[in-house]
Amino acid sequence: MAQFQFPDKNYTKNEVRILNYITANPADFVQLSIGEIAKKLGNSESTISRFARHTGYSDFKELRNAVLRHLEEQRSPADKLSQSRMLQQTSSLTDIMRYQQYCIEKTLAFLDQEQVSATISAIFDAKTIYIYAKGASLAIAQLLKFRLSRFAFQVILLPSGGSELFEVMNFISKDDLVFIIGFQKTPQEAKVLLKHQNIVPYKTVLISSRLYSKSKSTATYHLYTYRGEPNEYHSLAVPTALIDAIILMVAQRLGDQATQHLEDLHALKEQYKEDIPR
Incomplete structure (x- = not known):
């Protein structure tokens, strides 16, 4: 596994000690609080923050998240599944x-x-909703x-890779909303979508397993x-629950209109049930 890389700078003796610990024990580092790290290394919390x-x-939190992303990118899906199978909390269906x-x-x-509420409003404000994953x-x-x-809602699923993405990106306007789903490692295509909003000022929603400060996230x-630790199998249960929550919040805002859409759909299916059995 490749080591987590730090910039080439002049470090103090205490900083070298912290750097060496993180490099040698990245999986332990991401599990500990700043206070626990300070106690383990005999430093103060302010030293670690500096x-x-x-x-x-x-x-400290942003550094820990960077190490967490590094660990995630280094492990194969087979490694994660194998590790999860050995965990005590996944030994039975109930535990899982x-x-x-x-x-x-x-x-x-x-x-x-607040970000969730803002996302709901952005859905209603958007002319077209694009989704990338x-x-x-x-x-x-x-x-x-x-x-x-x-x-x-007008919803378009974007091509997942290659130059085909540009064929659809060309039509995204400032009045549109782009959902980007990338849990740990952000795909290059997603980075392009985030970068392009600086040219065409559409809004973006990033659904991920990374913690960002508002100043660091390039998404609107x-x-x-949270889908588990870096060395575990990552299920889609939580993202699915989040999507369900978003849909229910949209339905609540639509009110009777949401019910009418579903009733119209049911009537349409009934009208042609002899042609296409349900």
């Missing part, structure tokens, strides 16, 4: 379901409710598209989902 800023991060509940609770602890995240993108389309809105 070290984080010296290495280019705004604070309770662990998913724990992931939801941890998500709620970090998820910014690739790999397993496509399942979440398709669910979001399916649910929003039922409420008569950021929705956090």
Whole structure:
């Protein structure tokens, strides 16, 4: 596994000690609080905070998240699945379901409710809603598209890779909203979509498993989902729950209009049930 890299700078003796610990024990580092790190290394919390800023991060939390992303990118899906199977909390169906509940609770602890509310408003303000995802995240993108389309929102699923993306990007306007689903490593195509909003000022919603400070996230809105630690198998239970919550909040705002859309859909299916059996 490649080591986490720090910038080449002049470090104090205490900073070298912190740097060496993180390099040698990245998995332990991301599990500990700043107080626990300080006690383990015999430093003060302020020393560790200064070290984080010296290495280019705004604070300890941002440094820890950077190490967490590094660990995630270095592990294969097989490694994560193997590690999760050995965990005590996933030894039975009940344990697995309770662990998913724990992931939801941890998500709620970090998820910014104001960002969620702003996302709901952006959905209603958008002329067209675009969704980008690739790999397993496509399942979440398709669910979001399916649910929003039922409420008569104009939703387009973007190509997941290659130059085909530009064929659709060319039509995204300042009045549109782009959802980007990328939990740990942000795909290059997603980076292009985030970069392009500086030219065409559309709004973006990033659904990820990374914690961003408002000054560091390039997306307009950021929705956090906790899906497990870096060495664990990452399920889609929490992102699915988040999408369901968004859809229900949209339905609440639509009121009777949401019910009418579904009733119209049911009537349409009934009208042609002889041609296409349900």
